[in-house]
Amino acid sequence: MLRGLTFVVGLYMMSACMLIIGTINLCTQAKWYFWGHPAMMVIQDPSKKLSDHPISGVYASVKYLEKSGETLVPKKPLSKAMAERLVNGEQIPVIFQKDNLEYVLYSSDELESPWIWLTVGVIVGFVAVYSKKLYRRETKRVLT
Numbered sequence: 001m002l003r004g005l006t007f008v009v010g011l012y013m014m015s016a017c018m019l020i021i022g023t024i025n026l027c028t029q030a031k032w033y034f035w036g037h038p039a040m041m042v043i044q045d046p047s048k049k050l051s052d053h054p055i056s057g058v059y060a061s062v063k064y065l066e067k068s069g070e071t072l073v074p075k076k077p078l079s080k081a082m083a084e085r086l087v088n089g090e091q092i093p094v095i096f097q098k099d100n101l102e103y104v105l106y107s108s109d110e111l112e113s114p115w116i117w118l119t120v121g122v123i124v125g126f127v128a129v130y131s132k133k134l135y136r137r138e139t140k141r142v143l144t
Helices: 002-035 080-087 114-143
Strands: 037-043 051-053 057-065 070-078 092-097 100-106
Touching: 002 092, 002 114, 037 080, 057 080, 070 080, 070 100, 080 092
Parallel strands: none
Antiparallel strands: 037 057, 037 092, 051 057, 057 070, 092 100
16 A cells, blocks of 8 residues: 555655656746847957957957947856857847846757646646546445
8 A cells, every 4th residue: 555655755756856857947938028128249348358268268249239228237247158259249039038147048959848847747647637536436445
């Protein structure tokens, strides 16, 4: 009987974890959708020497050019490849948020879809409820 109870509890825990992960992903997508600002990232002064950082790559002063204006980010950590692209005059499409200017979504980034997590979490939840019902029926049968 303890194995059946462990199985039911495990199903409930799996369902809860999947629903939590799906909800987090859904909130992240909603945050980028509602508060994200599409812009082009350019370097502020291409002639200025970039400061190297041994772990993160390079710090550079960049601007996010929007339709409504521009936003300056004085010390944005960038990879060396990204910094080279900016120094060469390339504009990189990004989506940024006003409350955290260093964290951006690049055009190549994709957010994880929450719908698979939420769907599988609901299905596993139904299986857990049904397994609990079968477990109770079996324990009543054994005890009587």
